[in-house]
Amino acid sequence: MPEPVSRHPNDGWILADPLPMRPSTHRAFLAIIAALLPPEPVLPGILEQVDDTTRRLLRYMHPLMSLGFCVMLHLLDWSPIWRLRSWRRIRSLAPSRGSEILGGLAHSRFAPIRLLLMGAKGAILSTYFDLPAVHEALHHDPRPFMRGRIALRQRLLAGGAPTEADLIGPGPGGKP
Numbered sequence: 001m002p003e004p005v006s007r008h009p010n011d012g013w014i015l016a017d018p019l020p021m022r023p024s025t026h027r028a029f030l031a032i033i034a035a036l037l038p039p040e041p042v043l044p045g046i047l048e049q050v051d052d053t054t055r056r057l058l059r060y061m062h063p064l065m066s067l068g069f070c071v072m073l074h075l076l077d078w079s080p081i082w083r084l085r086s087w088r089r090i091r092s093l094a095p096s097r098g099s100e101i102l103g104g105l106a107h108s109r110f111a112p113i114r115l116l117l118m119g120a121k122g123a124i125l126s127t128y129f130d131l132p133a134v135h136e137a138l139h140h141d142p143r144p145f146m147r148g149r150i151a152l153r154q155r156l157l158a159g160g161a162p163t164e165a166d167l168i169g170p171g172p173g174g175k176p
Helices: 023-036 046-058 063-077 095-105 111-128 132-137 143-157
Strands: none
Touching (some): 023 063, 023 111, 046 111, 046 132, 063 111, 095 111
16 A cells, blocks of 8 residues: 655644444444445455544534434434335445435435435545555555655745646636
8 A cells, every 4th residue: 555645743633532422323433434435445444444544534424413412413314204204224224225315315495414425425425535555546646645745845835936837727817
C-alpha cells in the first residue's frame, strides 16, 4: 500500500479514540454503513475501517453534534418501519434492501428527512472515499496534490506569494 502523507509534527494533532456508542447504536451504524457503501469495489475489512475512522472523526465534533448523529442513526435504522416499507429495521435487512429503502429517503418531499440521509451519507462516504484501500482500488493517488498543497503552505509561511498555478478551480472572475 502506498505511503500516506503524514501530518506535520508541529501541528500538535493527536488521533482521537473512536466515539463510544451503545451496542444498539453501533449495530444500527454498522447496518447503515453496509447499506450506504457502494457495492463495488468489494474490499475486505472496509466496513470495520469506515466504522472506526468515522467514529474517530465524530470525536472531534461538539458533543451535541455527536449525540445528534447517534439519534439520526436510530431514526434511519427505524426508517423502513415509519415509511411503511418493511416491518424490520435496517439492521435486520440485507444491505441491498437497506440501500434501496435509504435511497428512497433522498426523494422525500420533506427536507428534514432528506437532510437526515445526507448527514449519514456525508459522514460515511467521505470517510470511505478517503481510505487508502479505496484510492488504490479506484486507481487514484491524491498524494501528489497533497504534497503540492504542503509545499504551497511552506512557501507562503516563508513569505512567498501565491502564483496563478497555485489556484484550484476558477480564479477571480471565473477565469482558470
